[in-house]
Amino acid sequence: MSQHEAQRVAIVTMLKNPGPLLRSFLTYHLAVGFDHVFLFFDDPNDPAILEAQQYKDVTVIRNDEALKRELRKTKMYQNGEIRAFADSQVSARQPLIVEVAVGLALRERFDWLLHIDCDELFYSPTQTVKEHFQALADHRIARILYVNHEVVPESADVWDPFREATLFKKHPYTLAERRITEEQRRLIDLCPQLPERFYYFYRSGKSAVRLREGVLPCGPHAFTVPEDRGWQARLNLKVFKSKPAMLAAKVAPGLVKGLADGLYPCRTGLSLDPVILHYPCCGFENFWNKYVNYGRFADTWMGKIDIAATMGSFTIESRDLVARGDRRLAKDFYTRRVVMSDPGQVAKLIDAGLLCRIEGPAILLEELATRRMAA
Numbered sequence: 001m002s003q004h005e006a007q008r009v010a011i012v013t014m015l016k017n018p019g020p021l022l023r024s025f026l027t028y029h030l031a032v033g034f035d036h037v038f039l040f041f042d043d044p045n046d047p048a049i050l051e052a053q054q055y056k057d058v059t060v061i062r063n064d065e066a067l068k069r070e071l072r073k074t075k076m077y078q079n080g081e082i083r084a085f086a087d088s089q090v091s092a093r094q095p096l097i098v099e100v101a102v103g104l105a106l107r108e109r110f111d112w113l114l115h116i117d118c119d120e121l122f123y124s125p126t127q128t129v130k131e132h133f134q135a136l137a138d139h140r141i142a143r144i145l146y147v148n149h150e151v152v153p154e155s156a157d158v159w160d161p162f163r164e165a166t167l168f169k170k171h172p173y174t175l176a177e178r179r180i181t182e183e184q185r186r187l188i189d190l191c192p193q194l195p196e197r198f199y200y201f202y203r204s205g206k207s208a209v210r211l212r213e214g215v216l217p218c219g220p221h222a223f224t225v226p227e228d229r230g231w232q233a234r235l236n237l238k239v240f241k242s243k244p245a246m247l248a249a250k251v252a253p254g255l256v257k258g259l260a261d262g263l264y265p266c267r268t269g270l271s272l273d274p275v276i277l278h279y280p281c282c283g284f285e286n287f288w289n290k291y292v293n294y295g296r297f298a299d300t301w302m303g304k305i306d307i308a309a310t311m312g313s314f315t316i317e318s319r320d321l322v323a324r325g326d327r328r329l330a331k332d333f334y335t336r337r338v339v340m341s342d343p344g345q346v347a348k349l350i351d352a353g354l355l356c357r358i359e360g361p362a363i364l365l366e367e368l369a370t371r372r373m374a375a
Helices: 021-032 048-052 065-072 080-085 090-107 129-138 182-189 231-240 243-251 253-263 284-294 307-311 314-323 327-337 343-351 360-374
Strands: 009-015 036-041 058-062 112-115 120-123 141-151 167-169 206-210 216-218 222-224 267-278 355-357
Touching (some): 021 036, 021 048, 021 120, 021 360, 036 048, 065 090, 080 090, 206 222, 284 314, 307 314, 343 355
Antiparallel strands (some): 141 206
C-alpha cells in the first residue's frame, strides 16, 4: 500500500450486556473515522446483539460453539496458563478473542486494529483518525500505546456516560511533571473519591497494531510482533543492554539511537494525543450491571495476580457488595467512594492539574442525535 492510500482501521471489542453504552460506542467510533468494529459478545444470547446487527460496518461474533472451536485453534490457547482459565475468566478469554480478530481483520485487508472495551472511547482532539493512523504508517510505527484517562462521575444517576460525563482523572504521565507530586498526593489523600493509587482501574493504556502475519495479543492491553520473538530478539536485547551499549549511551546518545533503530526494526510509539477515555462504572446502574455480569470472580487473575494488590481493594469490595443483592447499600457505597458532586472540590482538583474536562465526545454524540431526529 502506498502511503497516500487511506489507512483502513478496525476496532475489536469483547462485551457483555453493554446497556446504553453500545449505541453511543458504535455511533461515535464510526462517526470519527473508524472503518469497522468487530464485536465479540461473551453471552451468545445477549439482547444487545439485535441492536449491533443494525450497523452496516459492524461484525457480530457470538461466543457460541463455533467461536469456541476457533479459540482453541489460536496460538495463545497453546499457552497452558491461559487455556486453564479460558472458560472461567474474561481476562484469559480476551487475548484469544483478539487473536481471532487479528485473523479476521487481516482477511478483510484492514491496516490497523485497535483493542478497546465497550466503556472506552478513542479521543483524538487535534487530528482525525485517518490522519493519525496515516502519520503512524508514514513514520513506520508498528504499534502504539495510548495513555488512558479515567472518568469521574459527578452524579450517581448517569445513564449514558459517553453523553453525560465529561470529568476525567489525568493519566500521571500527562501531568506537568509526568508524575504525581507530593502536593498533589496530599490533595488525593484528602479526597475519599480518589484511591491511593489515583485510578480505580488500569492505567497501563490500550494499544493499536499495524496488521501483518505474526501479530499476537499480549494480554488485554498490548500486542507483540514477530520481531519480539525468537533468538534474534533475545540477542538484540542482550546487546542493547550490554555494558558497551550503556557506556555509549552516556558518551554518544545519538549513536545509541541509531543502534536501537538497527536492533529494533519494529518501531513502537507512545501517544499522549490521541488518548483513550475510560468510563468504568460511570453511573450506579452501570456499576451494578458490571458486577452482576462479572459474578463471583476469583481474587486473582489466572490464579496468580492478586487483584487487590494490583488495583486496590475497590474491585473486590464492589464484587462482594453487589453479590449481597442490596441495591440501597451498594448505591450508598458507590456514592461515597466514586461520585464527586462538590463543584468546589472538582475546581480545586482541576486547578491542581489532577482532573480535566473533556467535552468533545459528548458534544459530538449530541450533534449526531440531533441530526438523526431532524432527518
